[in-house]
Amino acid sequence: MKDKLLKLLYKAYNLKDKIAFFPSIIAIAGAIFAYIMMYLENKGISKYILEFLPELVINDTETARAILTTFIGGLISIMVFSFSMVMILLNQASSNFSPRLLPGLISNRRHQIILGIYLFTIIYCIFILVFIEPSGKKYQLPGFSVLLSIFFMVNSLAAFIYFIHSISQEIQINNILYNIFSSSENRLKKIIEKEKEIDSSKPNSNNWTTYNAKSSGYFNTISTETLLHIAKENNIKIEIVSNKGSYCNEDAILFKVDKKIDNSIIEKIYSNFNFSKSELIDDNYLLAFKQITEVAVKSMSPGINDPGTAINAIDYLSQLFILRVQKQDIDLVQEKNTILIILNSVNFKDLIYNVMAPLRTYCTHDVIIVRKLLVLLENLKKKATLNTYKEVVNNEIDLLLKDAEREIANKNDFNKLKEYISNSNKN
Known part of the structure; x- marks a missing residue:
């Protein structure tokens, strides 16, 4: 029962990244609030306020209907326009940068809440409009509820203005790269802090x-x-044998246990693994390396030809790699100085190769980009504390120079790259 509850909680947690989750919740809140106002109107709230503050109550049926009808039509138009802007953003990000950026953009919490504000106001206005009855001697128009609809409409207009500002910022590649970097940086720092508390070595498994x-x-x-x-x-x-964030095939080794255990315990262990068909940086910092690398490679394609974006992407990769060399290739979880859980991840050698290989393939014809990559690798070599990491970085420098020698036609440009490496080694 507990295992099923954990799975349900995990699925519920993942729902927050769906574009329709928060709008649906806020829209339901709009319907509930409309029913609350209907109940209060039946109790005479508008009549009560009309006696003390008549300027706060709209007491003309045609005016109320006109206001609500206008609000509903106007908000639907605004919502359609906002949704179109989101689709343009996603299409541009996919074609110009990388399709892998889409999950992060779709899960933008601010845009979900703004869409929810629109739905809240539309649903509220529809229910209040239906609640208005033909005029009669004993009938009191829900004027206070109509007044609240004006307040909600003003709030929706403010949300629309904020949306225009936000979407203009989100569409800029610098902000996209920074958001990816920031999420991965926070995740890496937490892992490094936890690793400092470990004072035991990995047991032989x-x-x-x-x-x-x-x-x-x-x-x-x-x-x-x-x-x-x-x-x-x-x-x-x-x-845990499988690397977190990697695609795990069926029947591949998932985990090991140091002794034979009952099937009931095995099933409990299995219930703690969560698989999906998509990737999120909050769950796996390695995805940031992949996404930023793809942005850099895409920006150097002939159709886009944007070296500036590639340079920005390499700068962010440099900062992430500097954090990564402070971390071991495995994560250990201990209890009272005894290692109980071993978490494997992509080792540093494979990680830097997976980043550098596409960059060497598509960017070595540009001497500025090559120099930027050499700066990244040289800084990384200085920050690395393990000799194995330094050897990996030296190997990547050699591979980069070999590819650059083949692609760069001007020998003077290539000689300047070699001169930079020589000066860096002297220092």
């Missing part, structure tokens, strides 16, 4: 019992706290 994945998909998240509780409760150690 070669002879541990292996268990395969039951389904395929992107291995996005895992509940380490629940796994830690299972490990302590059953006196076992667990190693």
Whole structure:
């Protein structure tokens, strides 16, 4: 029962990234609030306010209907325009930058809330309009509710103005890159801080019992706290073999356990793995390296030819790599100085190769971009504390110079690149 509840909570948590989640919640709130106002109107709230503050109550049926009808039609037009602007943003980001950016743009919380404000006001106005009855001697027009619709309309117009400002900012590649970088940076810093608390080494898991994945998909998240509780409760150690964020095929080795355990415990461990068909940076910082690299490569394509964007992307990659070299290739979770959970991730060698390989393929013809990449690698070599990391960086420098020598026609440009490397090594 607890395992099913955890899965339901995870699915509910993922709903927040869907474009329709918050608008739906706010729209339901609009319907509920309209019914509350209907109840208050039946209790005579408009009649009561009319006696003390008549200027706050609209007491003409035709005026009220005209106001509500105008609000409904106008807001529907505004909502259609806003939705069209979002589609333009997504189409431009996909064609000019990278299709992988779309999930992050769709899950923009501010735009979801603005869409919800529109729906709230439209639904509220529709219900109040239906509530207005033909005039009669004993009938009191819901004037106070109509007055609130004016307030909600003004609020919607303010949200629309903010939306225009926000969408103009979101469409800029600098802001897109910064948002990707910021999410990954925060995630990396948290991991590095946790790693500093570990004072034990990784146990040997070669002879541990292996268990395969039951389904395929992107291995996005895992509940380490629940796994830690299972490990302590059953006196076992667990190693997560599959890399977080990678695509896990069915029947591939998913995790290992240091001893044989009951099937009920195995099922509890399986229930803590969450697979999906998409990737999010909040769940996996490695996706930021992939997205920023794709933006840099796409910007250097003949159809776009935007070296400035590539340089900005490389700057962000440089900052992320400087953080990454402060981290080990594995994550360890301990309890009372005993390692209970081992989390494998993409090692530094594979990570930097996956970033540099496409950049070397598409960008080595541009001497400015090559120099920028050399600056990145040289800074990384200075920041690296492990000799293995430094060896990996030196290897990438050699590969970059070889590709640059082949692609750069002007020998003087290439000699300046070699001169930069020589001066950096002397310093």
